[in-house]
């Protein structure tokens with residue numbers, strides 16, 4: 001159990017952190033994200049990457065077989081978060097105010113739901129990278145709940161790096177000034193940043209309409225494109241807009257993208273002022289010491305994850321290839337490591353952990369891969 005971590009809303013005053021140094025806390029408050037280098041256990045990178053190409057049905061040595069530039073895969077394996085990347089787990093606990101603040105079930109297991117960004121040969125020949133403001137895919141992650149300013153569904157967006165991420169190599173782009181809504185230029189032109197947007201929408205938004213909160217990014221200026229080593233973990237505030245970038249290197253950039261979910265909604269009215277760092281980012285963005293007047297005006301609802309629709313539809317074909325590859329080695333189906341082959345009880349637990357037992361939301365499932 002981690003120590004309770006507190007921070008004043010306007011300055012980083014960390015105490016009893018398990019992982020964070022004061023400069024880490026200040027970086028998160030200022031930029032909205034943090035890198036935990038070399039955090040993933042090598043054994044998971046090796047094991048889970050070992051059948052990536054079988055799952056994809058691509059030849060790693062023949063790029064002409066890489067027929068799709070960008071791919072989301074489903075999850076076949078999952079392990080406890082604290083086992084997968086212990087340092088990153090400690091950092092997550094520090095950022096949210098202690099392990100006891102985290103949801104006991106959701107996002108407590110991490111897995112191999114890879115997001116692969118390959119680029120193309122034609123892309124590699126392009127001379128001028130696309131400006132980040134021009135990306136049409138800016139978003140925050142919240143495909144399974146009605147989003148309010150204080151929602152506990154995604155306190156952190158987590159990026160697990162399974163390969164190096166090279167410059168111009170398709171790393172995630174973060175828009176640091178989009179969260180604030182405080183830059184005069186942004187506020188005057190568009191009226192809102194992400195925090196102001198959700199402050200002014202106490203009725204909440206259901207997926208996929210939430211990305212209206214990113215409409216102002218064309219006027220933003222502070223962009224960071226992730227470069228990383230395999231094993232790094234990046235922790236993004238849940239309200240920090242991000243998008244994939246184009247891969248101009250024509251190599252396999254592989255990440256996974258889980259989250260940190262809290263047990264309860266944020267508390268923006270703490271009498272002692274001891275806010276968690278994830279709460280403090282929002283208070284800073286709004287220039288407030290507390291927000292006692294904010295209350296959702298509709299019911300909090302959770303749904304079956306909308307984007308799991310198209311990912312889980314790929315499971316059967318991947319399994320068939322994994323089994324075929326096992327047989328080619330003289331093994332049988334029992335050699336294939338997948339949740340989907342472990343029986344009903346295991347599957348039921350997997351579905352509970354990932355919200356697959358929840359009702360489908362008002363806008364249905366997304367059966368077409370998003371970017």
Ligand SMILES: [Fe+2]
Pocket residue numbers: 139140141157242257
């Ligand atoms: Fe995302």
